[in-house]
Amino acid sequence: MTDAEALNRRLVDELAAAGALPQEWRAPFLAAPRHLFVPRVIWEDAGGGTLTPRRRDENPAAWLSAVYADEAIVTQVDDGATPDTGTGSRVTSSISKPSIVARMLGDLEVERGMRVLEIGTGTGWNAALLTHAVGEGNVTTVEVDGVLAERARTALAGAGVSPLVVTGDGAGGYPPGAPYDRVIATASVRVVPYPWVTQTRPGGLILSPWGTAYDNGALVRLTVDDRGAAYGPFLDNTIAFMWVRAQRVPRPAVPAHLAGVAESTTTLHPDAVAFDDYDARFAVGVRVPDVVTRFEDAGDGGDDFTFWAFSGASWARVDVIDGAVSHRVRQHGPRALWTEIEAAYRWWEEAGRPETGRFGLAVTADRQYVYLDSPGTPVGRPGSR
Ligand SMILES: C[S@@+](CC[C@H](N)C(=O)[O-])C[C@H]1O[C@@H](n2cnc3c(N)ncnc32)[C@H](O)[C@@H]1O
The missing domain is CATH 3.40.50.150 (Vaccinia Virus protein VP39)
Incomplete structure (x- = not known):
């Protein structure tokens, strides 16, 4: 041998x-x-x-x-x-x-x-x-x-x-x-x-x-x-493969100008919606399927970071200061992406935090959708079926 x-x-x-x-x-x-x-x-x-x-x-x-x-x-x-x-x-x-x-x-x-x-x-x-x-x-x-x-x-x-x-x-x-x-x-x-x-x-x-x-x-x-x-x-929901070539996800650049954009605060930590829990991340993705995210370390040696979300001409950023309970949010463009992500997360929580295994996919000649428990209950983007 x-x-x-x-x-x-x-x-x-x-x-x-x-x-x-x-x-x-x-x-x-x-x-x-x-x-x-x-x-x-x-x-x-x-x-x-x-x-x-x-x-x-x-x-x-x-x-x-x-x-x-x-x-x-x-x-x-x-x-x-x-x-x-x-x-x-x-x-x-x-x-x-x-x-x-x-x-x-x-x-x-x-x-x-x-x-x-x-x-x-x-x-x-x-x-x-x-x-x-x-x-x-x-x-x-x-x-x-x-x-x-x-x-x-x-x-x-x-x-x-x-x-x-x-x-x-x-x-x-x-x-x-x-x-x-x-x-x-x-x-x-x-x-x-x-x-x-x-x-x-x-x-x-x-x-x-x-x-x-x-x-x-x-x-x-x-x-x-x-x-x-x-x-x-x-x-x-733990196996990340590369995309087939024609379905690759773009990697948007962070915007150069932040002046004049809508500001608010959030108590929802970005880790909760995109990092800590695979089930949450999967479910939020089902509700906001076209939103690309990115984490950017503050680069100060600590745990502070910026969470970015992008889709088309819209973007959102959440600045996280380690240990803080409230985080600064800035959003720009036709869609308020952080607000959408928050709503998607709340939807998942109100649905009883279903595990990924309770979801399924339907593929027919004219449409594809994710469902919860059975094909009769689609759970796609809010407002769509
Ligand atoms: C993770 S690798 C596959 C590993 C492979 N099964 C093995 O045993 O080594 C993914 C492959 O899919 C190929 N690929 C991407 N898009 C494709 C497409 N549209 N049709 C066929 N192959 C594709 C990539 O070029 C890449 O070689």
Whole structure:
């Protein structure tokens, strides 16, 4: 057994002991060791929103220990535009955290012989795991980035498996392989592409990371019905995936001028609506789905910070002084975003602080909405249905 294989076995054993690896996925994880898929150059967080390359050749032991840690590894930055001698700023491909991969594969409920479509090939590791589980000829995986798709084909061949790797926009699914029993996305969506529904057989499942501009972190599992619709619950709200390319969330710049804007105060701490509680953050995001937030440290070495919210021409800022009970609010533009966020949070509190697992998503040919407990009770943006 090589060092890498021994490390893989140890990771598999650790995941299993922690209850993070369903028994039926043990053999695929052993058959498709992660080191065969991680590229020679990976990217690490260098602070301040930057990423720097780490090369296998320069420190093979460090590379291998990164490969067999239960962590995601960044495998591409800036859509490949930054050379691997440079400094990256945006994560655009990664190999996901093993325990999350295992959890999602368990949630997918596959059986041998099922036809599976994956969106977001990345390194090809997940496609290899799926191929071991459902069998050769049953897995199609779509990757939008041609360089990554080609790299994945090479890695998959080297690992002795051959799912069909399609270069293209996975939002369109892959009609020639339909109908699928299962669709799994490994990039997050704000709107589920409807072709995923039409290309899944009735009774089939769609599993996808899902989010709003406000909160990226949910995982939804939809069951397709025989009328071209899909419904299902949110299973988690702690797994942040990168967005599919066409649904990326903008990163607005903070406004340069603050003079003359509406001022007020709030006793609601921004941590409560956006940080402390995943359920609160998810629910607020459902009510204000297009609002992007940002925390900005005051930079004074203490715990003071500014919470920003943006949407279109509107913005709000809340200045938090550590220990204070009331915080200064400034809002500008056609929408009072902090007021909306506060109202969304109060709505969630008045609804009895429902957990994310009580919410579900409905996807039909002409609309998508989040519901609470059953599809008959939509809970979208106030005033909309
Ligand atoms: C988290 S990575 C996937 C990890 C992968 N499953 C693995 O095993 O390594 C997300 C991938 O989705 C890809 N992606 C983003 N938008 C896409 C789209 N519209 N269609 C297909 N792939 C997309 C990205 O290029 C990236 O490689």
